[in-house]
Amino acid sequence: MTGWIEALGHFLGRSAETTGYGLVLLCRTILNLPHLFTRRRMRDCLNLIFTYTLGSFTVTAVVALFTGMILALNGGDSLASLGQENLIGRIVAISMIREMGPFMTALILTASLGSGIAAEIGTMKVSEEIDALEIMSISPVKFLVLPRLIALTLVTPVMTIFAAFIGILGASIVAANNFGVTWIAFSNDALENLQLGDVQIGLIKSVVFGITIATVGSTQGLLTRGGATGVGEAARRAVVITFLLVIILGYYLSWWYLS
Amino acid sequence: MIQLENVTKVLSGRTILSNLSVTIEEGETLVLLGRSGTGKSVTLRHIVGLMQPDSGRVEVLGKSLTETSADQLAAVRSQVGYLFQDGALLNWLSIAENVALPLLETHHLAKSEVDQRVKNALREVELDHHGDKLPGEISGGMRKRAGLARALVSQPKIVLHDEPTSGLDPISSSIINKLVNRLKSTGITQVMVTHDMNSAFEVADRIALLHDGQIHALENVDDFRDSADPAVRQFLEGQISGPLSRGLLDGSSNDDDRNEVS
Ligand SMILES: Nc1ncnc2c1ncn2[C@@H]1O[C@H](COP(=O)(O)OP(=O)(O)OP(=O)(O)O)[C@@H](O)[C@H]1O
Ligand SMILES: [Mg+2]
Numbered sequence: 296m297t298g299w300i301e302a303l304g305h306f307l308g309r310s311a312e313t314t315g316y317g318l319v320l321l322c323r324t325i326l327n328l329p330h331l332f333t334r335r336r337m338r339d340c341l342n343l344i345f346t347y348t349l350g351s352f353t354v355t356a357v358v359a360l361f362t363g364m365i366l367a368l369n370g371g372d373s374l375a376s377l378g379q380e381n382l383i384g385r386i387v388a389i390s391m392i393r394e395m396g397p398f399m400t401a402l403i404l405t406a407s408l409g410s411g412i413a414a415e416i417g418t419m420k421v422s423e424e425i426d427a428l429e430i431m432s433i434s435p436v437k438f439l440v441l442p443r444l445i446a447l448t449l450v451t452p453v454m455t456i457f458a459a460f461i462g463i464l465g466a467s468i469v470a471a472n473n474f475g476v477t478w479i480a481f482s483n484d485a486l487e488n489l490q491l492g493d494v495q496i497g498l499i500k501s502v503v504f505g506i507t508i509a510t511v512g513s514t515q516g517l518l519t520r521g522g523a524t525g526v527g528e529a530a531r532r533a534v535v536i537t538f539l540l541v542i543i544l545g546y547y548l549s550w551w552y553l554s
Numbered sequence: 555m556i557q558l559e560n561v562t563k564v565l566s567g568r569t570i571l572s573n574l575s576v577t578i579e580e581g582e583t584l585v586l587l588g589r590s591g592t593g594k595s596v597t598l599r600h601i602v603g604l605m606q607p608d609s610g611r612v613e614v615l616g617k618s619l620t621e622t623s624a625d626q627l628a629a630v631r632s633q634v635g636y637l638f639q640d641g642a643l644l645n646w647l648s649i650a651e652n653v654a655l656p657l658l659e660t661h662h663l664a665k666s667e668v669d670q671r672v673k674n675a676l677r678e679v680e681l682d683h684h685g686d687k688l689p690g691e692i693s694g695g696m697r698k699r700a701g702l703a704r705a706l707v708s709q710p711k712i713v714l715h716d717e718p719t720s721g722l723d724p725i726s727s728s729i730i731n732k733l734v735n736r737l738k739s740t741g742i743t744q745v746m747v748t749h750d751m752n753s754a755f756e757v758a759d760r761i762a763l764l765h766d767g768q769i770h771a772l773e774n775v776d777d778f779r780d781s782a783d784p785a786v787r788q789f790l791e792g793q794i795s796g797p798l799s800r801g802l803l804d805g806s807s808n809d810d811d812r813n814e815v816s
Contacts (some may be wrong), residue, residue, distance in 0.1 A: 335658065419644070427642035429699075430602050431656040431708075432628040438659070 363462030416516025451505030634707030
């Protein structure tokens, strides 16, 4: 019984410590922002943007396409029973742009890039590379975290727009094939009902998610200890924590937007 | 030059260093010996401020590292080269880029100057033909030599070596020993942790034996070799039982072992 309480206390203490570390890391990275405008950091950043985009492009496209198709299939089915299948366009467009696009993209990028960042920095931690940087007076925040944070903050919204676009495309195919809604009718309904605010909240979410993925990944990487097992554990933890944060932050951002 | 005064360090509930004191003079090469896990790497980490003592003082180049600002620490570190046990190279940069890293990130030198210094550093460790390779494409011994080139490229006053010759073939070891001796002749202060006795006798001015969290013996090379101290004898002769086989670090204590030696 006391062992259980002790374990809980230990867990809470650790969580608070990690959260504090992550927030401090984020602030320090933001304070290091001026260092981005050097040729070397710019180059690192562009390399990462390129790698990240290439590395998540295919899976995002496939997942987005099928998500859009599933949305159209289910939405269309319910709407058809009311004779309202011409509303598919707006339903799919609004939900893809406001909710599903940012959310789905964040989950994909967490699994593929966030875990990668944690593993990469974690490996550097356990093989003393981070210590070596510190001795050379090269700040790991400036050298490692800053370019990753900036790259993900840019790549996530771009991939989100891409995912929403592909998802809507997939939905329009299902709408045409299964429910006889022409492409013109679909896009007219979508465009007439979509508001600028929907796009804005989608983009705001994706930027927040990008920052979250990079910060959690870097935090877990820098806090890694204990060899190869530690690296695996850091990657696993980065994914779990980012998933939770994306869901919770996503809910509050939607709530803020709607109220 | 380097001064540790009553340094105590507890890690994960175990006392690794307990009241350790040692002074390393300018231009001296001190070899630090000791069994695995006695805290040799931990001692080196204190000298560059990667670890702070729980109590005691560390002073390097006349500056205290125990109560210091980030800028002062950076100033001290810019004078120190550190060779990590496994080289600690960044695996996405080529060997030459790794060696150039401290120059490119913290010094403001012309590109030609950087290239020249990198070339010289790589030549010193006989890696001049491998500059374009990635760390994953060369052997462990070569990585270690590349790590040494990186430590030397910013022309430090102090060089700390953590097992520079472990895992190296005898020829590569000789290259390192020769280099350490050459650095010594230019007046650089060095601390070298090693398990390689040949190397220790070849490069050291003085040899220290770390045991039970303290400097157990600290002698000139010849005195160390002829020392009558049972711990030193056990270490040099590699006997299984003796004073080094027990103690606070294993958490075991075996008096029988101790009696056998004397
Ligand atoms: N960051 C750390 N946290 C907890 N314990 C540590 C840490 N660093 C080292 N230790 C422990 O301190 C002890 C001394 O470690 P150290 O690396 O200094 O040994 P060493 O003398 O260099 O050994 P070796 O010859 O094997 O390299 C070890 O038992 C190690 O487990
Ligand atoms: Mg060691």
